Amino acid sequence: MFGDYQNVVTMSVYGSSIALILIGLYGVLIKKHLMKIVIGLSVVDSGVNLMFVAVGYIKGGTAPIFSPSVIDSKPLMVDPVPQALVLTAIVIGFAVTAVALSLVIRLFKHHNTARIDQIKSLKW
């Protein structure tokens, strides 16, 4: 299984995106500190973005840019659609992280702690 170069690349790219998603989810589920939960969310974000770009990759393809040197030869190009979608997703991920961080700061100011197990008003 590991002898094949293609298989190793497949496993490393797909495997790292799956690993990033799982690590991020682990952080969200287990960690008590809100800042770590936000970091976990952004790690999930990175994993999903990596997965998108990896799915759009074509073996031997170049970047989808018709620069002067390739405009006539028309080489094989990777799928541009996932890249455009990931560009959108990164920006939205930034916005989500920023708002989540501001909420964390607000909670910290209100309760003097950012650990969810110490915020008593969350329990009932």
Add this chain to the structure above:
Amino acid sequence: MKKYLAIFLLLIVGFYLIQAFNLVPFGANRVGNIDDESTVGAYYLKNTVPKTSVANVVTAIVVNYRGFDTLGEVTVLFLATTGLGSILFRKRKHGEEEERVLKESSQLVKIGSRLLFPFIALLGIYVFIHGHLTPGGGFQGGAIIATGFLLMLVAYKNYKLGHGALTWIESLAGITFAGIGIWGLITGGTFLENNAFPGLGNVNDLISGGVIPIIYIAVGFKVAAELTGVLDILLSIKPNKN
């Protein structure tokens, strides 16, 4: 106990993710033959250069084919900045100066960042002006400029940013984007019509691609102003209670 339960759940999720990926071979050609336009990607790869005369296909998709989506995305960014400001709003007491949490940095860092800042800004401007020719574009260039401002904010404890100027740049860039869209509607095309007023030009010229470079420059200014605003808000929070 809870930890093992979570790990067990994650193992199940991971197992099914791997099962799903087994059906998607890595590096296989899923675009198909470009000339018969059987997939969306093939359509974009075939028609971007003749129809929009933009070299960078990703830019053409983001700004033109999915331009309306990008307008929404820019709005989300604007809402995030506004929301951040309103969540962290704190009424300043009379005569109280705005103060950062950071400590004073050393002379070396100060001089070095002042030396680097113009070049970072220049790189950012280059990236968003050439967004239709080379990799990059408005979002990337704006982010680069914001990192330059982050360097200055970290190095200088009392680095003042003109909030009025940031708001003006942000609003003007947003109005430019929406205005170009509506202009396409007025001149008898669709919203964000590409060849609305400047001609399409030749591929790989700096001035080519209709409204795409203009919109991406506007997006670059907007993103730079918004990210800088976010960094400034997050860095000027006082650590003390209430």
